[in-house]
Amino acid sequence: MNLKEKYGEWGIILGATEGVGKATAEKIAQGGMNVVLVGRREEKLHELGKEISEKYNVEHLVIKADFSEENAADEIFEKTKDLDMGFMSYVACLHRFGKLQDTEWEWHQKMLNVNINTFLKCFYHYMGIFTKQKRGAVVNYSSLTGVTSSPYNAQYGACKAYIAKLTEAVAYESRGCVDVMAATLGSTITPSWLQNQPGGEEGKKAIAAAMTPEAVADEIFENLGKVRSLVVGERNRKNVHHWHCDLTADEAAEYMGKFYE
Numbered sequence: 312m313n314l315k316e317k318y319g320e321w322g323i324i325l326g327a328t329e330g331v332g333k334a335t336a337e338k339i340a341q342g343g344m345n346v347v348l349v350g351r352r353e354e355k356l357h358e359l360g361k362e363i364s365e366k367y368n369v370e371h372l373v374i375k376a377d378f379s380e381e382n383a384a385d386e387i388f389e390k391t392k393d394l395d396m397g398f399m400s401y402v403a404c405l406h407r408f409g410k411l412q413d414t415e416w417e418w419h420q421k422m423l424n425v426n427i428n429t430f431l432k433c434f435y436h437y438m439g440i441f442t443k444q445k446r447g448a449v450v451n452y453s454s455l456t457g458v459t460s461s462p463y464n465a466q467y468g469a470c471k472a473y474i475a476k477l478t479e480a481v482a483y484e485s486r487g488c489v490d491v492m493a494a495t496l497g498s499t500i501t502p503s504w505l506q507n508q509p510g511g512e513e514g515k516k517a518i519a520a521a522m523t524p525e526a527v528a529d530e531i532f533e534n535l536g537k538v539r540s541l542v543v544g545e546r547n548r549k550n551v552h553h554w555h556c557d558l559t560a561d562e563a564a565e566y567m568g569k570f571y572e
């Protein structure tokens with residue numbers, strides 16, 4: 312698909328360094344768009360930008376930002392204000408395992424900044440631009456933990472539900488003008504996901520059942536503009552269907568709680 316013709320010259324990936332963000336950046340570059348790569352590890356982002364520019368013959372811009380900081384988005388808006396923007400994806404996330412009250416308040420504040428405040432600021436900003444120009448696309452990433460609720464990772468799950476519901480509603484509001492999608496992921500083999508997996512047979516089983524970031528991105532871009540809320544992967548769709556149809560909210564929370572215990 313020629314994404315550049317459809318959406319515009321530049322796309323921004325907010326959390327691009329590796330995993331799903333990297334796969335999303337590659338996908339829009341493949342579609343002819345220049346990429347703005349945002350994250351904390353500047354050197355890695357420059358390496359990725361160079362790789363993408365060489366492979367897909369597009370331009371890239373790296374912006375170093377930490378979304379847990381209050382005004383992280385302002386510099387991003389300033390640095391992209393003269394670009395013809397046509398795509399945005401909010402990928403970065405922050406979680407902290409533990410009971411709500413056992414997690415330091417500072418972490419809650421950081422999670423709110425990464426998962427809600429900076430997300431909302433960026434979504435609001437680029438939706439304003441895309442709506443005015445009557446073209447553009449957005450993909451925001453949610454999680455199955457936002458479907459079930461997420462004991463021992465409660466704040467993260469609740470934030471992911473917020474991202475999904477806000478994006479679904481805005482996607483409806485902007486249908487026919489801007490292609491907006493809430494993409495809900497299950498286990499996906501990214502460096503940060505691998506860090507949280509057990510070793511041995513259990514870890515091997517988890518990896519075998521998980522998706523690759525590239526397969527996730529392929530499915531999303533096949534459906535962008537057609538589906539506003541997508542649970543990515545057949546296995547994940549079956550699970551969501553089962554939770555919605557067969558389990559009470561208590562049972563769904565118990566399922567996820569036992570998983571994290």
Ligand SMILES: NC(=O)c1ccc[n+]([C@@H]2O[C@H](COP(=O)([O-])OP(=O)(O)OC[C@H]3O[C@@H](n4cnc5c(N)ncnc54)[C@H](OP(=O)(O)O)[C@@H]3O)[C@@H](O)[C@H]2O)c1
Pocket residue numbers: 325326327328329330331332349350351352353355376377378379401402403404405425452453454455471495496497498499500501502503504
């Ligand atoms: N992986 C899974 O199994 C899974 C499952 C369900 C949902 N999801 C969702 O899918 C999305 C991508 O998952 P992922 O595993 O690829 O995520 P990730 O690796 O944790 O984050 C993606 C990128 O965001 C950047 N980032 C993280 N925190 C940041 C911050 N404070 N400021 C700026 N950039 C930041 C990181 O680069 P830097 O370190 O360079 O900043 C990283 O490359 C997330 O929204 C997640 O909730 C993932």
